[in-house]
Amino acid sequence: MTLSIGSIAPDFTAETTQGPISFHEWIGDGWAILFSHPKAFTPVCTTELGYMAGLGEEFAKRGTKIAGLSVDANDDNTRWLPDIEEVSGNHVDYPIISDSELKVAKLYNMLEADSGDSAAGRTAANNATVRTVYIIGPDKKIRAMLLYPMSTGRNFDEVLRLLDSVQLTERKGVATPVNWKPGEDCIIPPSVSDEDAKAKYPGGWETVKSYLRRIPQPQD
Structure with missing residues (x-):
């Protein structure tokens, strides 16, 4: 297997x-x-x-x-x-x-x-x-x-960072960019439309490209 x-x-x-x-x-x-x-x-x-x-x-x-x-x-x-x-x-x-x-x-x-x-x-x-x-x-x-x-x-610090990313992205439905660390901006996944994003992220987002939308890390 x-x-x-x-x-x-x-x-x-x-x-x-x-x-x-x-x-x-x-x-x-x-x-x-x-x-x-x-x-x-x-x-x-x-x-x-x-x-x-x-x-x-x-x-x-x-x-x-x-x-x-x-x-x-x-x-x-x-x-x-x-x-x-x-x-x-x-x-x-x-x-x-x-x-x-x-x-x-x-x-x-x-x-x-x-x-x-x-x-x-x-x-x-x-x-x-x-x-x-x-x-x-x-x-x-x-x-x-x-x-x-x-x-x-x-690099077990990287394993810890990876775990943080995996847990956050599953919990909040976001993605994390290159070299992301806890507390830094995240990304709205392309699978989430702008219309759905408005309801999910009422604070808005920064549009870098049509497919790259940044938001502050969602808090629990």
């Missing part, structure tokens, strides 16, 4: 550093970020998991749970946690999912079906494609996907 924006995020059960979870049940009625890593005790991923831990409160404010996925045994991931905290200064208080049989990586199209069924003997290079971020909505559908090479640390 090929995953894309709008696909249902596959459900699974797995061991984690915080005990067993059933993924959809764990998400509940909120949002979730699933971000994967090719192997425990790797340098780039160590910095990433630590930085993500430092953003935990920001994601919680947005009703969003976070979970890491590492293609290793649960014992390895657990032993990795002190290193992450030492390097980053942040305590990892979210679950790291053990995928030692590579089932989740395959389920989420990060490894080929013939990649084997054990993490034993595999290196980060073998798992180089396990470097994806998924933003998942309360309906368990994928809202966004970001893929990175293993040599490039991910």
